[in-house]
Amino acid sequence: MKLGLTLLPTVGPREEPADRYYASVLEMCEAADALGLSHVRAVEHYFHEWGGYSPDPVVFLTAVAARTSRIRLVTGAVVPAFQHPVKLAAALSLLDNLSGGRLDAGFGRAFLPSEFEAFGVPMSESRARMEEGVAAVERLWRDEGFRWEGTFHRFGPLPRLLPPPCQRPAPPVFVAATVAPESFRWAGERGYHLMVIPVVAGHERLAGLLEVYRAAWEDAGHPRTPRMYVSYHCYVAEDATEARQRAEEHFEHYKVKQVDAYEAWRGLTSDQYPGYELMAESARGTRFADLLAAGTTIAGDVAEVTDALRHVEKLFPEAEASLHVRFGDVGHAEAMRTVTLLGNEVLPRLAPAREAVR
Template sequence: MRFGINLFPTVGPADKDAAEYFDDALALVELAERLDFHHVKTVEHYFFAYGGYSPDPVTFLAAAAARTSRIRLVTGAVIPAFTHPVKLAGKLAMLDNLAHGRLDVGFGRAFLPDEFAAFGVPLDESRPRFDEGVEAVRRLWTETDVVFEGRFHRFGPVTLLPRPYQRPHPAVLVATAITPESAEAAGRNGYGLLLVPSINKREKVQEMIARYRAARETAGLDPAGGDIHLSYNCYLAEDADEAYRLGRRYSEWTNGKLLEAVSAWSTTRSEQYAGYEEIVRKVSSADFDRQLGDDRVLVGTPEAVLDRLRRIREWFGESTISLQVVSGNMPLAESERTVSLFAKHILPEFA
């Protein structure tokens, strides 16, 4: 197993100034590299305290690239539906060169109705815009004189500059929340997966991974290959009571910000998002103690979290774990403690 940090801001101006948040997040990036973590990842979201301080992960990761030399940089994820593919392919290729080939690109469909409304993009176009955008970016990275005739974008002939540092292109990962068919499509195309186990039961995550690996095998690819990223809220302390008390506080804070962001689903429906009409109810009924008991959060002493990770490896196989150290809604020192304790007590067990 490999481990990195996922910087997912869950704060707004009333909680923390944006410049202070970015300073703290970049300090964590530098610490993660010193402690030999595998990657740093960040999101693309807008407007809400749930992720809104990160409208452009490429900008943040460019700053991270300038401060580091080894750690991998992961978009988790960029949204093709909100950016023209020529622009998106160029930004990502430029970042890959600035990082000397340390970029892995996660693509996502997005799922917040208010974001789609702000960009004037219908929710019911989510899947075809995603598929078209990823294909256009991949072609721009790998081909010259590209002529593209899609449903939403038409351009060419275009030869992208700069070319990606990595050849033929950076690794591609696809975010999937609750849809096994998305995992299958990623497997068929040879892409990696971005999953969030906290929003699904263990059996559902196992089904998605199994269908992903089966699709890889059907496509003639190594079923055990493909990078599977699993993101978990993480809070460590040497004192079990302190870890539980503060880990619970910050997890519930994050859940509250998520509830604000998904509230539009109470009156929104889309065939592209089957089952999302239940998301407000599910987020409202989230229970930290149940999540902890089901090993869907990594909260506790280093020894307790190590036991949880061993079970996770048994359930899901070898994977890449992203630790959401919830850096925006707690003091930087507490996030640094979590990262340091993890590096000292847990990383050596999986070396």
């Protein structure tokens, strides 16, 4: 199993100035590249201290590209509903070129009402805007001289997009999917790869959703093998007890920021997001011990974390684990310790298991 990093900041200016946060995270990405981790994945969120330090994954990953040489750069995810497809296609293509063809282009719907309100976009249009936006970006990467007549955007015919992507004919496309069968089916039909979060759906429910995805993929006759990023909170220390205790403390801080963001749903409902109005209360009642027991978060010493990741590999053989190592109030030193132990200790232990599977 390949291992990489997910970056969803849970910090605000009172705790750490943004410039200092970015400097420390870029140092962590450099270390991940040197240690053999496979990818860095950055989200798009606004305003809240849950994610708000990451409003533009393309800009951030461009800085990562300049300081690394091998690691894949994953927009996990950019939101087509908030951008014109010409601008988004061009920005992603530029990142692909600056990184020498290391972009995995991930797209998502977004789900926080406060973000839709800020951009003046109705939440009722989120799925349609996502599907149209991704399709338009793909056409812009591959074709020229066409007229786009969408529901939300109309443009062209245009000259060829410059620069064209470094990866030909286009970067791999990933979509974020959580619990909606429609999202998994659409991704499979279109031949898009996946980004999933087991802590949201749980392993058992996710397994059923992946069956929907794979069936749609096979029915559409896509020749290549699907890929997937699967995300977990992860904390590694030399001492197992310390790892679990510290991870739980940091998770409680993470939960405060998460609940604050989810409170944007207070008093609202949407048929596009059934049940999301209950997310804040659900997150408030989440217990770290339950997540650890369910295997939807990972914390422990090197041996325990290795075993947990081997279990993930059995559940999702096609997946790369995308590990959220700087969550809550995890500081730079603790995050660097986790990354270093993952690279120096966990990856070598996983390698024999991968060889045995082959």
